[in-house]
Amino acid sequence: MRRLIFLSLLLAFAVRADPPRLLAVLEFENKLKAKDLQQIDARYLTDVVRSQALKAPDVRVMTRENMLVLLGTSGKTLSDCLGECEVDTGRKLGADLVISGELLRYGSAYKLSLKLHETHDGQLVSAVQASGADADALEKSLRSAVAELFAGASPPPAASVTRCEIALPAEGCPRHKEIAGTFDDPDTSSHVDQAHCLLRAAEWFGWCGDEHAVTARFYQGAQVVASKSTSAHCEITLPDEHCPLHENEPRGTFVDFEATAHSDPKRCLARASEWFGWCGIHSPVTARYLDGARQLATKVGNGHCEISLPEEGCPLHKEYSGTFVDGDVPAHGDQARCAGRAAQWTIWCGDKSPATSRYFEGAKLLVSTTGNSRCEIALAEEGCPRHPDFHGTFTDTVLESQGDQARCLLRAAEYYAWCGGSRPVSARWFDGGKWAGSKSAATRCEIALGSEGCPLHKEYSGTFTDSPDKSHHEAAGCLPRADEWAVWCKSTQAVEARFYEGAAVTARRSVSP
Numbered sequence: 001m002r003r004l005i006f007l008s009l010l011l012a013f014a015v016r017a018d019p020p021r022l023l024a025v026l027e028f029e030n031k032l033k034a035k036d037l038q039q040i041d042a043r044y045l046t047d048v049v050r051s052q053a054l055k056a057p058d059v060r061v062m063t064r065e066n067m068l069v070l071l072g073t074s075g076k077t078l079s080d081c082l083g084e085c086e087v088d089t090g091r092k093l094g095a096d097l098v099i100s101g102e103l104l105r106y107g108s109a110y111k112l113s114l115k116l117h118e119t120h121d122g123q124l125v126s127a128v129q130a131s132g133a134d135a136d137a138l139e140k141s142l143r144s145a146v147a148e149l150f151a152g153a154s155p156p157p158a159a160s161v162t163r164c165e166i167a168l169p170a171e172g173c174p175r176h177k178e179i180a181g182t183f184d185d186p187d188t189s190s191h192v193d194q195a196h197c198l199l200r201a202a203e204w205f206g207w208c209g210d211e212h213a214v215t216a217r218f219y220q221g222a223q224v225v226a227s228k229s230t231s232a233h234c235e236i237t238l239p240d241e242h243c244p245l246h247e248n249e250p251r252g253t254f255v256d257f258e259a260t261a262h263s264d265p266k267r268c269l270a271r272a273s274e275w276f277g278w279c280g281i282h283s284p285v286t287a288r289y290l291d292g293a294r295q296l297a298t299k300v301g302n303g304h305c306e307i308s309l310p311e312e313g314c315p316l317h318k319e320y321s322g323t324f325v326d327g328d329v330p331a332h333g334d335q336a337r338c339a340g341r342a343a344q345w346t347i348w349c350g351d352k353s354p355a356t357s358r359y360f361e362g363a364k365l366l367v368s369t370t371g372n373s374r375c376e377i378a379l380a381e382e383g384c385p386r387h388p389d390f391h392g393t394f395t396d397t398v399l400e401s402q403g404d405q406a407r408c409l410l411r412a413a414e415y416y417a418w419c420g421g422s423r424p425v426s427a428r429w430f431d432g433g434k435w436a437g438s439k440s441a442a443t444r445c446e447i448a449l450g451s452e453g454c455p456l457h458k459e460y461s462g463t464f465t466d467s468p469d470k471s472h473h474e475a476a477g478c479l480p481r482a483d484e485w486a487v488w489c490k491s492t493q494a495v496e497a498r499f500y501e502g503a504a505v506t507a508r509r510s511v512s513p
Helices: 002-014 042-053 064-072 086-092 135-150 194-208 265-279 329-333 335-349 399-403 405-419 481-489
Strands: 021-025 059-061 097-106 109-118 124-132 162-167 182-184 214-220 223-230 232-237 253-255 285-291 294-301 303-308 323-325 356-361 364-370 373-378 393-395 425-431 434-441 443-448 463-465 495-501 504-511
Touching (some): 021 042, 042 059, 042 064, 042 097, 042 135, 086 109, 124 135, 162 194, 194 214, 194 232, 194 253, 265 285, 303 335, 335 364, 373 405, 399 405, 405 425, 405 434, 443 481, 481 504
Parallel strands (some): 021 097
Antiparallel strands (some): 109 124, 162 214, 214 223, 232 253, 232 285, 285 294, 303 323, 373 393, 443 463, 495 504
16 A cells, blocks of 8 residues: 555656546446346446446546555445445545446347546536347447547636645655755645545544644635644554455555544544454554644554355355455444344355354454345335336345445335335335335425526436435434535525425425525
8 A cells, every 4th residue: 555655656756747537437337137137247347337438538448457556445345335436436536537337138239328527626527328139249339339438528617626735844844854845745635625525634643753743735726715724643563473364455554544544543543443354354453543743542453344255155256265254344343234144245256155244352352243134125016216117126226224224224215216116115124034124104305496407416306305315214314414405505595304204294494695
């Protein structure tokens, strides 16, 4: 990780011209069923789009490997991003542009719908569709569709360009003396995300090993809209055996590379157990939260999450078998999350035999869970009007709901709002093959903007179903959304949130500027 950061720094100082925009191509959502799954490989089509995108002017394409590394620092994988907001995922990756896609069969042809978003303002730049009767025809259509997709990808107006600037103290960067003064941050994600830019002050402070604060400034055009000076950072000390499962990671004592750990002492201390499990070591790891040279908090961690697959391994992902340390980093510091991973691995592997997750502190087993639970969604006869590919009864697509009964039952309201139907949706929780709980819901949260729409985010206008899942469960979660939308849009007209139970509005809140 240090080598990657250092390389990016060298490149940033060697090339002073405006860099090309960074493009992330997300793994396509595969909605094919039965035998069609064997005919079309969605991962291959994703790679086709990446190769074609290389021909676009002023665009630099992220590799799948780079995306895995960046998402891995937050405990996510590419498969976790399916169904997430394209723009949010692109921002997490530090991309300027993001392509998402949905593969399905319609009539006698395969269809791949592509969308290109700019992440700095969430704008949908263009959308195209490739179509073919078989795999070869679909690939041929896809190559020309990508060129059409980029036809509308013009650079953003200069006034809306954002960037992140780092100002080192007078003595520069003691550990890396070639770095000094004030310069644009080489981490591209900080140029589109104000919060991430401000966190970079702590990361630079720790990386340089200085005693004086580092300043990060976030610009919009030529104007500084936010700045932060700090010397707070999170430090990790690995034991002598370093990081056996990841030999390229640093050894000894170093500054943690997870951004939120530098601003949140609790998050920093949790990283001790996460590093312990992720590295697969036997001696405890120490995390320290410091301000300059002053230690504010410390914790020694030796918790980790272990997964055991059944004898047949993982049928859908044959590279996994036997018993191994879980790849979900947060599960190593959270017993409850580790327990839920058993069900998630069982569903992800597509196996009838359950996986087992075990949470250890050192060599002591604290929790063992067998993943024989699952969450089932039952739609009414009308199906899912807004997403007709979903109908009948099926296993929920959100893995978190497979290991948590309470999370599963909340999915009834979320599916009802997402589908836009008129009939209730049911969520059913099964423990093994036995029904253990269910809930039917017909509630949703609706947002009504004024005639001006959303001035800061013009892609939103009129009246629509709110996007955050939590707002659909109860009025207490829905009504505050009027205030949040008004602030986010900087509306000059009233914004209203309405909570529906079936077709009736049972609560509403209007916010005027």
